Amino acid sequence: MSGHSKWSTIKRKKAKIDAQRGKIFTRLSKEIIIAARNGGPDPAGNMRLKTAIEKAKEANLPNDNIQRAILKGAGGGDGANFEEFAYEGYGPGGVAILLYVATDNRNRTAGEVRHILSKHGGNLGETGCVSWMFSEKGVVVIERSESSISEDDLMLVALEAGADDVKVEEDSFEINTSTGDFEAVKSALIQQGIPIAHSELAMLPQTYVKLLGEEAEKMNKMIELLEDNDDIQAVYTNFEAEE
Template identity: 80%
Template structure:
């Protein structure tokens, strides 16, 4: 939900994957279709496709499903006519919301997103109203319990591979990279046998807004509903839970 407690957010999402596997399959398959359509079927020369395939494998999507989605994207068959765009808006307490959407019906998606936001104390904004708050970054999470490595050694390994920063949280290490160095850093850590709990190129907020009580509950519910929407591929906010 924010760049602050990234690992707790990821663990929450992983639990959600288990609970809603079919919906997750659909979203990742859509990402593979779009990546293959825009950049070709070879993941070696198509980093977006490579990342989508790795995400699919992490979610235990069968290989034949992955290949089918790639072929659908390349062949431009039925179900490959998705349009990509972003929505920007606000949640309770002025929290910034950035949504990445892929849909075959823009009017339907706009209505559904607007309804979710307005029902939970939020609203859509103009293009550019909150996107400036976020920066595209590679984020790699190492679980402290699984990784038998000191903070200094991990920092040395990550920085040598091109990482920008390593932040120690209570139960994890959060490594930040520029998008172009993301794959270098991930590969270097994997080669050294450092277990990676999660790795993705994401939008990281430069400032956060803390909420508590009813506002925080509304925000969590809003994020859940947005993530559940079939057309919303990614939800980024600068929401931070107070306390």
């Protein structure tokens, strides 16, 4: 068992979804549009679209919104021509920052990202400066209060299905998988009647940087502002907050 807990971060994001539902719905719809545009409208043959739909349903995005977004992406509706790319940079204390962006105005987004980073002790870097520190993994979270399964039994199910790692936290089990085994692990858990609190494909850092005091406050504020930006689809860092 190894790794770094994501559940507290996920719960914070879930609370933000409730507080800023309209903004989050826009971001989720944009991801569905892009996934359908790039890989087709059938989630059975488009893993990115399938994952995007699952995330949208988890956030209670109405089915009508989901279908409209798929239609736009597939060319049956009037949708924006979003451009996708990544920004890499640093936060206080040398924390690595990896941002995934979908925008219809690259200049606007670049200016907003630079402003947020520079105002809170960070800066943009060159392409490749931090992305090597991250690996794409599947993350599946089981909330302990929602499942009666024992630690040993969960590990057996997850590892036999192809999971790389199971981390035991006070309030959750967090399972990491390769991208190729992500769906197989989720299916195995569902077949065993184990409720999944959250699942996603995410960029996980290999190591973490712990910040304290003012630096941690700046980093938290920076992440909050980046996540609030309409053009930023995902924010990944190797920041570890003080308990």
